[in-house]
Amino acid sequence: MTKTLKTALIQSQLIWENPEANRVHFSKVLQNISSDTDLIVLPEMFNTGFTMHPEHVAKEEGPKTVDWMLQKALETKAALVGSLPFFENGSFTNRLFFIEPDGKTAQYDKRHTFTLAGEDKVYKAGTEKLLVDYKGFKLCPMVCYDLRFPVWSRNIEDYDVLIYVANWPKPRIVAWDTLLKARAIENMAYCVGVNRVGADEMKHEYIGHSAVYDTLGERVAFSEKEEIVYATFSKEHVISTREKLKFLNDRDSFEFKKGL
Template sequence: MAQKLNTALLQVNLKWEDAQENRSLFSKEIKALSEDIDLIILPEMFTTGFSMNASELAEETDGLSLQWMREMAKLKDAAVTGSVIITENGKYYNRLFFVFPNGSYKTYDKRHAFSFAKEDETFTEGKERLIVTYKGWKICPLICYDLRFPVFSRNTEDYDLLIYVANWPSKRVFAWDNLLRARAIENMSYCIGVNRTGKDGDGYEYNGHTAAYDALGQNITELNLEKPFVKEIVLEKAHISETRGKFKFLQDRDDFILK
């Protein structure tokens, strides 16, 4: 069990609908990371930007992007996660991959399609939440709009780390900042949100605000970083155990069945 998890947050200006260019951009950033990195987090739809052009951009599950993620995971001996447009059985999914250093992987399909942008008209929503165990850490990776729905992220498994990969526009970044902090506090876990910068092909602007919060809601990254950057942070298991040992709030959580 790793008592510390060295984590890299990659906030970049994604190239619109250009998977090859985006993979090349991320390759350069990943190769420059520290040798002791454990987990690499990329944004939502990191190969294309938040596009509804799924018929032209979708990959098969074992397509070039997953192959590339496996290569990066092997290269750095680290886990890599982020979401990609995937086609499967005639349907499209906003699918997150959590790729382990040995090349194996787990998947999560975005549960809450962003109806405001008509994502629900293109993509099929997922049903099941994913809890990954990695180096003794229990991790719950989710996608962008999921952030607005606290019931779905409720910490019923005592996970240690909650992740949101996103393309969250600057117009609503106030909500992003505050909801990330709220998810950390209510779930008594680390909460990381990785967003993008720049402007997409639909004219939406993104100003990042990628951040990591501890189990008490303290921001452990620099505040309001609005330009492309790569940030390496260290998560400590002792912080989780000490916080939950002192404040036993999770013991008072409600039981519920999610339909």
């Protein structure tokens, strides 16, 4: 079992509705990744920006971007996680992919589509939570607006790391900061949030605040600029904290209804 997991958070600007340009951009960024990195986290819709018009982009760009992720995972010898607009069975989803260096692939469709922007009218919501076992750590990746819904992320599976990829705008950045910390504390897990920077075509401004919080809510990484941010997760930290403070033993029991 791996005792640590070195993670790179890619806080970047995004090029609007231009998957090829974004792939070129992130290819250059990934050339600078530390060689001992285990996991690379990209923002939400990293190949297009948070578009409500996925039809502006050729449908084959989804699979092409997944192929790019497969190649970069192989080259960097690190798992890649990020979301993108994906067309399948007649519908678009905001689909997160978790791709390992050996090509193993898992996916998660964003459960809570952002109604304020009309995302629910464009993208089909997911119904299944994703858990990934990777290098001795159990990871639970989610997407942006999911952060506001603690029941969905409740740690009933004893995961070690909760990951949010996002396009979270400046006016509500206090909520982002606060909720990331809260999700870490209540779930006694590392909580990772990767946001973008810059402005999109809808005039929304993004100021980053990508961050990592440990199982006690202590902030161990943070950034407000375009850069690669590194954080190392410790399995021993997770185990020892939970053994000393057995708060998860007192969590409420519940079941999700079918279809949720």
